[in-house]
Amino acid sequence: MPTIASQRRGADAVIGLESAMRVLILGGTTEARLLAERLAPRRDLAVTLSLAGRTHNPVPHPVPVRIGGFGGAEGLADHLAAERIDRLIDATHPYAAQMSENAARAAARANVPLLALRRAPWTAVDGDRWTEVADTPAAARALGPNPRRVFLALGRNEIAAFETAPQHSYLVRSVDPVEPPLAVPHATYIQARGPFREEDDRTLLAAHAIDTVVSKNSGGSAAYGKIAAARALGAQVILLRRPALPDVAAVERIDDAAAWLDHPPDHRPGHGPSSPVRGV
Numbered sequence: 001m002p003t004i005a006s007q008r009r010g011a012d013a014v015i016g017l018e019s020a021m022r023v024l025i026l027g028g029t030t031e032a033r034l035l036a037e038r039l040a041p042r043r044d045l046a047v048t049l050s051l052a053g054r055t056h057n058p059v060p061h062p063v064p065v066r067i068g069g070f071g072g073a074e075g076l077a078d079h080l081a082a083e084r085i086d087r088l089i090d091a092t093h094p095y096a097a098q099m100s101e102n103a104a105r106a107a108a109r110a111n112v113p114l115l116a117l118r119r120a121p122w123t124a125v126d127g128d129r130w131t132e133v134a135d136t137p138a139a140a141r142a143l144g145p146n147p148r149r150v151f152l153a154l155g156r157n158e159i160a161a162f163e164t165a166p167q168h169s170y171l172v173r174s175v176d177p178v179e180p181p182l183a184v185p186h187a188t189y190i191q192a193r194g195p196f197r198e199e200d201d202r203t204l205l206a207a208h209a210i211d212t213v214v215s216k217n218s219g220g221s222a223a224y225g226k227i228a229a230a231r232a233l234g235a236q237v238i239l240l241r242r243p244a245l246p247d248v249a250a251v252e253r254i255d256d257a258a259a260w261l262d263h264p265p266d267h268r269p270g271h272g273p274s275s276p277v278r279g280v
């Protein structure tokens, strides 16, 4: 997998940034992009963002981007060493558990300080009708035998399990086209990229007479519209439970992740110098 390392070193030499702190952000989330935006103007940092390459046309980012897997924890550890990375920030999606596990193992192996930037999960409020399930096969079973009108707000690679429940009508929203389409008789596809507003999602769910939403518990505001819309319309929400993530230093706010770079790695502003940030 080609990286932008040589370009980076060239750019560093031109603007005299050989001494800049080298930061690798594992991204794919809105927070990763916002953190990159925050850090991009800083001349004391050389920031690179890494994407899995899941979407065909990722949104533009304000720092150099590398795309594609590293080859497991070992590959990432080699990358950290080869690119002389000083700090690693895991800002991947809360359901990207494999990548987070790899980041924890690689950081330990390469002795690179690691911080996770993790969104808190959504919590139910009055009026929510939530059912939590372990995975997509369990979500398909939870729909039950009677035909329902289901909004699948999942990645296009995560919906195959719903072919086992062809009695339902599905509305599928994804960034890239679902190819091949689901082998079910009733499915409608929409291509769209968040953030999604609550009122738009309410209009969408009402227009398709949706009675059930299947979603990850992503947290944050960009994907919350459908959850609020389901509540407003009295629809049930089947939520995929969050995967277990490694117990590493973690923060929820972009400000805190940016501030972490200005301090020794085991210190967070507002905490004692020997207080590590707690895992979340």
Ligand SMILES: NC(=O)c1ccc[n+]([C@@H]2O[C@H](COP(=O)([O-])OP(=O)(O)OC[C@H]3O[C@@H](n4cnc5c(N)ncnc54)[C@H](OP(=O)(O)O)[C@@H]3O)[C@@H](O)[C@H]2O)c1
Binding pocket: 026, 027, 028, 029, 050, 051, 052, 053, 054, 067, 068, 069, 070, 071, 072, 073, 075, 076, 092, 093, 094, 095, 096, 097, 098, 099, 100, 102, 154, 155, 158
């Ligand atoms: N990744 C995203 O951008 C993203 C965005 C939104 C939602 N999600 C959700 O997260 C869940 C799992 O997604 P996933 O397959 O991407 O994660 P994953 O299962 O944790 O990762 C699988 C492999 O993808 C590569 N990878 C993941 N994130 C990477 C990154 N930022 N940079 C370079 N390589 C990366 C790694 O390959 P190697 O082992 O070869 O390094 C990793 O082992 C799904 O539910 C998905 O919808 C992911």
